[in-house]
Amino acid sequence: AQTVTQSQPEMSVQEAETVTLSCTYDTSESDYYLFWYKQPPSRQMILVIRQEAYKQQNATENRFSVNFQKAAKSFSLKISDSQLGDAAMYFCAYRSINNAGNMLTFGGGTRLMVKP
Amino acid sequence: SQTIHQWPATLVQPVGSPLSLECTVEGTSNPNLYWYRQAAGRGLQLLFYSVGIGQISSEVPQNLSASRPQDRQFILSSKKLLLSDSGFYLCAWSVGTNNQPQHFGDGTRLSIL
Numbered sequence: 011a012q013t014v015t016q017s018q019p020e021m022s023v024q025e026a027e028t029v030t031l032s033c034t035y036d037t038s039e040s041d042y043y044l045f046w047y048k049q050p051p052s053r054q055m056i057l058v059i060r061q062e063a064y065k066q067q068n069a070t071e072n073r074f075s076v077n078f079q080k081a082a083k084s085f086s087l088k089i090s091d092s093q094l095g096d097a098a099m100y101f102c103a104y105r106s107i108n109n110a111g112n113m114l115t116f117g118g119g120t121r122l123m124v125k126p
Numbered sequence: 127s128q129t130i131h132q133w134p135a136t137l138v139q140p141v142g143s144p145l146s147l148e149c150t151v152e153g154t155s156n157p158n159l160y161w162y163r164q165a166a167g168r169g170l171q172l173l174f175y176s177v178g179i180g181q182i183s184s185e186v187p188q189n190l191s192a193s194r195p196q197d198r199q200f201i202l203s204s205k206k207l208l209l210s211d212s213g214f215y216l217c218a219w220s221v222g223t224n225n226q227p228q229h230f231g232d233g234t235r236l237s238i239l
Contacts, residue, residue: 053233
């Protein structure tokens, strides 16, 4: 079974600065999908970014980008020009391609605080 | 566009009472549906998922059950709630291809007294 680990329970960043959230995973599969979700205080789960393991190019969505290191099984999220609205819990998630139910395995989350 | 509705938003129930949380999806057909529980400050635990009407898979043995009476309706139930059932419950849906994300409802905060 796959596992996802987020080793940073909490992180803080100054507004307008850059922060990187770590995520590692354990799998024996060669192809899979990875996601980052954001959960603000409203508790909604919002998709931030996704990465297909077969793609070497790192995914980017505006101020959010990932550093996908397949050999190291690492999938970190970089937030540039941090804004107060970025304060939230961030969850990394893994999905196997051999998964009839498209189920996700989530990490334990990282709480990001943004200081004005 | 697709939308997901989950209700109620907040629920306070006594120990031993029954439970019914409902989730409906609009704008898509034959979605995969999921129920998660999130304890305070913790990650998401998958409780049930369904790939079609009447098809329910349970990930964690417990006193909760799920049903899918219609294509886009997913219900989480319990006959007798326990204190340990308190938490934040999230419903989610996805389409049948792996590169598509799961989309989540707004959640239900359940408090057991």
